[in-house]
Amino acid sequence: MTKPASNSAPRKRGTPWRVRAERWMPLIRRLRKAGFVAGCCTLALLLFAFGFLYYLRHQTLPAASITQTSQMLDLQGNVIDTFHTGENRQSVPLKAVSRHLIDATLAIEDQRFYDHLGFDVKGLARAAVVNLEHMETKQGASTITQQLARNLYLTHERTWNRKIKEAMYTVQLEMNYTKNEILGLYLNQIYYGHGAYGVEAAARLYFGKHASELTLAESAMLAGIPKGPKYYSPYNDMKNAKDRQRTILGTMAAQGYITREEADAAGQELLAFQPLGGGQQDGTAPYFRDYVRSVAVDQLGINERMFSEGGLRIYTTLDEEAQLAAEDAVAKGIPTSSQQQAALVSIDPRTGYIKAMVGGRNYKTNQFNRALAKTRQPGSSFKPILYLTALQQGGMTPVSRYKSEPTIFTYDEGRKTYAPHNYNDKYAEDYIDMRQAIASSDNIYAVNTIMSVGADNVIDMARRLGITANLQPVPSLALGTFPVSPFEMASAFGVFANAGQRVEPTAILRIEDSKGEVLYEAKPVHSQVVDPAHAYVLTSLMESVFETGGTGSRVAALLKRPVAGKTGTTATDAWLVGYTPELVTAVWVGYDKDRKLTPTEAHRAAPIFANYTEHALAAVPPKIFPVPGGVSTVYVDPKTGKLAGKGCPDRRLETFVTGTEPAEFCGAHGDQAASGGEDAVKETSKSWWSQLKRWWTD
Structure with missing residues (x-):
């Protein structure tokens, strides 16, 4: 039987998943595309970031101009000055x-x-x-x-x-x-x-x-x-x-x-602050500091900006105690009201270290460094260079004699004349020897000597001693008529004090950069320019300057140790250049405008030298000058220059380079020579002991 048709509508079946998926596909595709794009963007950003970082990693940072304070230090490591241009940084x-x-x-x-x-x-x-x-x-x-x-x-x-x-x-x-x-x-x-x-x-x-x-x-x-x-x-x-x-x-x-x-x-905690500015060095030894800067920049090739802003540490030879003694001696040696100027340079002859430098009385008002100026005639302080030439040539000895009297000398093959005068026209009017000539600073003896040894030879000796000033081969050279700086004079006399060995003057020991790396280290040159025996004989002669009758005797009481040296006086300049075994010092006093000196003003160099030397060496026991080999001492008769007899009333123990001592004794007093055999050795030893005792007890 056929089933009757229903009046109700048929029921719909569910939507297939494929249909539903197709509906979402556009959205999914859009999301995938967006994700892909996002991923690409992220990757691009990452690549860009890595690329940028790589770029930065291999880019050189800009040059940073960081100034650092440079420091100058003395021999004991104390800061004597700091240099900076606006930024004090160390x-x-x-x-x-x-x-x-x-x-x-x-x-x-x-x-x-x-x-x-x-x-x-x-x-x-x-x-x-x-x-x-x-x-x-x-x-x-x-x-x-x-x-x-x-x-x-x-x-x-x-x-x-x-x-x-x-x-x-x-x-x-x-x-x-x-x-x-x-x-x-x-x-x-x-x-x-x-x-x-x-x-x-x-x-x-x-x-x-x-x-x-x-x-x-x-x-x-x-x-x-x-x-x-x-x-x-x-x-x-x-x-x-x-x-x-x-x-x-x-x-x-x-x-x-x-x-x-x-x-x-x-x-x-209660903090102790420095007075504002007290933590920074005002600086000492201003003339020396200027000299150090000039050496660093002009001679060592240190850039001027690096010197001031590079954080350098400049180690110098300055001795704080010696510098203070020098400044004090100059300050006390010239009245405050005086316009007279002064300069002092002091060097250790054994090392060449510049221990003290005073270039003038007031750095704030005048920065001209007179210690370095080749503008002053050294006068008679130049004579030891002449006498060393004479000794080393072998033609003269400490007992070589010339007559001290007004004399007119001819030179240049007789075409020119020269008539020197002694200070205040005082003459012995008799024959004197080299020791007497040095002690009394006799000009006639000095000119006789240069005429004998030759001015060219004296200039050659000066060059060997380190003097570079313009010197002319004329008789007046013997009297120090050509300007020389106190610095050069101190350096030259250092050879006498150091047994004939010259050591190049040194102001800077070492320069380090901000990282402690050594940029420069001093290696002073030592050279034997004079025979030790000749240097010692000259030293012995110059000790007489500070003994009775010597031009430096007025300060003998201030000196408690063996000292050798030479005064020098011109119309406008006064000097004393002297030394001990440890220290050689040149002192000059005068006026900047060549104003003539009064007798009182001319006598100020010696006290400055004496006071400085004693204070600078206060902690150093007195020492005699070491006697090298090749030196002999014998008694001589000053009147004749011959060996003295035991009965000679004015006999003097004299020092010679071995082989140049007199061979003949005077015999004027009917005695035997007092300079040979065992008796002479005993008397010589006694004389040295007496000299040592005098230095210690004076």
Whole structure:
């Protein structure tokens, strides 16, 4: 039977999944496409980032012009001057900075310094929240690396261009330097107020100590200043500085650098600050400092800017005690009201070290260094060079005799004449020997000597002794008529004191750069230019200058040790150049404009020399001049220059280069010679002992 048709509509079947999928396919395709695009974009961004980082990694950072204070030090290592042009900075390695200061700086400036890659994201977020709450900039988030990038390469202008460059340089710093290197650069770069850049200069300025010696309390005080030197400098506002210090100590305690008890104790500590400016060296020995600069720049080739701003350490030969003694002797040697000038140069003849230098009485009013000026006639102080020439040629000895009387000399094949005069026209009117001529500074004897030995030979000797001044081969050369500097005179006399050996004068021992690398080290040249025996005989002769009748006898009572030297006086200049075994010193006094000297003014050089020598060598026991081989001493008769008999009333023990002593004795008193055999040796020894005893007990 056929089933009847139903009146109801047939029921729809469910939509096949394929149909449903097809409906979603456009969306899926769009999502896939978007994901692909996003992936591509991400990949592109990553590639760009890596490429940019690679680019930055191989880009050279801009040259940072960081000036550093150069220092000049004396022989004992004390700073005698600092050089800087606006920025007082002395860079030191991180290991030379107090751990307290490092911790204080990290605590207040960049707590996550060792964890971030140049940018502190957490710090940025924290600062943003704080600033949003207060609706103003209350907290910054610049890391130490960012601050270093800004200080080294950029200005502090607030522009997007500067911020982008700062970010780039920050990344480059992190890629090119270790964290400790960045921290070290930062601590040597930041400004601590009052002209002090870097921790070392700041430590010296505020506390008069090195950065490595800072205490916890001092470190917390310094760490707070860079945020605003005007507001947090203890010299400007002690309350602000103290509040800032305690904030830093509290932060250090909260971060575990120190305990709360240590923070409280440091906060209560009373700090001893240097007087403003007291931590910086005003400098001493200004004429010497100028000389050192000229040697470094002109002779050693050190760049002028490097000398002033390169953080150099210039180690010099200056002796602080000797320099103070020199300045004091000059100051006391000339009345304050006088316009007379003075110069002093002192050298250790054994090493060539320049121990003291005074170029004038007042550096502030006149920087002209008279110690180096080849503008002054040395007068009779030049005569020892003449007499050394005569001794070394072998034609003259200490008992060679000339008559002291007014004399007219002819030269240049008889075409010219020269008529010298003794000081105040005083003449012995008799024959005198070399010792008497040196002691009394007889000009007639000196000119007779130069006529005998030849002026050219005297000039040659002067050159060997280190004198480069313009000298002419004329008879007046014997009387020191050609200008020579005190510096050259001191150097030349150093040969006499050093057994005939010349040592090149040295002012700079060593120069180191800011990293401690040696740029220059002195190697003084030693050369034997005179026979030791001849140098000693000349020294023995010049000791008479300070004995009775000598031109330096007026200061004999001030000298408590064996001293040799020579005075020199012209109408406008007065000198005393003398020495002990340890120290040779040239003193000049006069006027800058060739004004004539009064007798009183002409006598001021000798007391300056004597006072300086005794004070500079106060800690050094007196010593006789060492006697070299090839020297003999015999008794002579001054009247004849021959060997003296035992009964000779005026016999004198004289020193000779062995082989040049007299061979004939005078016999005028019917005696045998007193200069041979055992008796002579005994008397000679007794004479030396008497001389030593006199020096010690005088």
